[in-house]
Amino acid sequence: MNFKTERRIALISVHGDPAIEFGKEEAGGQNVYVRNVGEALARLGWQVDMYTRRVSAAQDEIVQHMPNCRTIRFSAGPLEFVPRDELFGYLPEFVEKFLKFQQENGLTYELVHTNYWLSSWVGMQLKKKIGCKQVHTYHSLGAVKYATIDQKDIPPIAANRLDVECQLLETAERVVATSPQEKAHMRQLVSTKGNIDIIPCGTDIQRFGSVGRDEARAALKIDSDAKLVLYVGRFDPRKGIETLVRALRESKFYSDEKLRVIIGGGSVPGQSDGIERDRIEAIVDELGLRSITTFAGRLSQEVLPTYYAAADICVVPSHYEPFGLVAIEAMASGTPVIASDVGGLQFTVVPEQTGLLAPPQDVPAFASCIDRILENPEWRAKLGEAAKIRVRKKFSWDGVAEQLSELYIKLTEQPVPVPVPVPIPVPATATATASVTVTEKELATA
Template sequence: KRYPLRQVHTYHSIGIVKYQSVPDIPQIAQTRLNIDQLCLETAERIVATSPQEQQFLRELVSPLGKIDIIPCGTNIEKLGKISKTDAREKLGFNSEDKIVFYIGRFDSRKGIETLVRAMAESKFRHSPNLKLIIGGGSRSGCSDGLECDRIRKIVHELGLNDMTLFTGRILDEDLPLYYRAADVCVVPSHYEPFGLVAIESMASYTPVVASDVGGLKFTVIPEVTGLLCPPKNHLAFTEAIDRILSHPEWAKKLGEAGRKQVEAQFSWSGVALKLSELYTQLLSEPAQRLTIKQKF
């Protein structure tokens, strides 16, 4: 603002929403909340990634500021380009396997425990073909490593060791194989501003079971591209996952609809075009000079 420059801002997450699902609020919280509000009120434009995020900003952060909705995107040219059979062969899985896939950080807010407990209640639990793949790296002694250890302990206590595979960090070139090999991808987050995993899965023709929160309400269309469940409700996740595993032809239709949805709304080229149009518009307008009061 001193120079002045046009500022376009997208929130990685919204502090006031994030802290609602955190048991121990950090000391930096008030500073974070002040900066969230300052960005919204002073940037030339805020880009929200979903209507739900726009609503949170308006209701919980500030009624001031200009907000456009432009979703996140994914590279559809690298996803869904291999057959399910070939993907499974490359990863060492059988055609009869029922594969449930999670990919993401090891963080209690990601709801991995909900997924694990859901699998323990599955009607397919005692089938040798049921597989749970938990993808994501972690560091020993750090918060993600401690969460990984906690999840492994729950898996052991529930007797799910034989069906569960912890892959560690999955390389970018291998991730499309896992998405395509899976029968269902699960996003059990307690809070998710957008949920990139959901659209990556949909781009791979794989139906999604996700928490009915945040941007996942925008990206996943219930009964069309997947199913939504109340967060932290493992029995609801069990029912949704089992429905998809029990009806492969319906699951295929969900996957095909998901791919079309991503092609229409969430491709890199489409998102880039919308952002380019926004930047062009803002560059045609004079930049604002503002005196910003220190609030933190």
């Protein structure tokens, strides 16, 4: 796609730095999404600027990824890592830095694509100040998240988040849902107003699937006849790693000397990621799984395809996922997936065809799924092949970027509507804890 005139897009991801090493604290699916969408858009001819928050003096302020695609970092608040639930108060400074950078560099953005609710607040301010249009991807919904955790664990910022997410859906030119299930949640739990398109996340189909099973196992020094179960992702209670390890204890293969488990993910001592890893390791010791379990640490994008290819099964036991990038990365590698029957995982994993689904946090159900696949190698291979075919047909980054590009062009060619004043929550030093009324039953039926 060659544009006659320059088309420039700003991708805003305040807390998810697209230039950071994937797998570290706060580096998950959102970082992967923004970085890969940005690079794929650049290949289509867009000038792509990805804006995020700088968390260290050692970080470069501008990272050039490829021609026409760069990450721009702003210092907003202390120059250190700040958990996402504590970032709201620093967003006005982020907006100021954005406007200053835009002015100093002579940049014009007809449209911004914001990611996660924090960035959506930034985008709504920019709409008022520079008259741009806004596309948004939620990555997760507060109404869904808060329905899956104890009331006592709901953060003080929750009320602001729910307000912002509702106003965003009702005022953005377009919201991008990554699955039909996520769109249904928006409609039932957020608002019946607003415009929603479904454009899935993608994966690098050249990278994942490039390594064969035997080659992968040889590289990782894993026996060819091992029964290997893999988890990849952050250490976070909502990722359901505890469900996986308890399911392995209940599996009929628990006493099989060939059973091996790899838990791959970054950890930062003293932060939430490291604290959860310590908790999971304690459970592994309690269940007598230490001798068969490897905590592989952060898996770089260079080695990750090898781990996926080596595994018999990749398990995604999350309490909720709006999409689930790990699932399609594993499937692209020819590895069947056992996932929680929630959110976007219901869209990416086809039960009995590319893997299996189980109720979230249901240990016996996950154990049964693990047993079904491990005890039937021929079926496992058939599931893996079907998984690879599904990903190649539906989930490539270039295909995702093509759909987004078409959406952007369509929106920029439409006249700018007369704005209707809408009160947007303003960051304060303290907010009251939200009273979240969405129930587990409502979530399950969304």
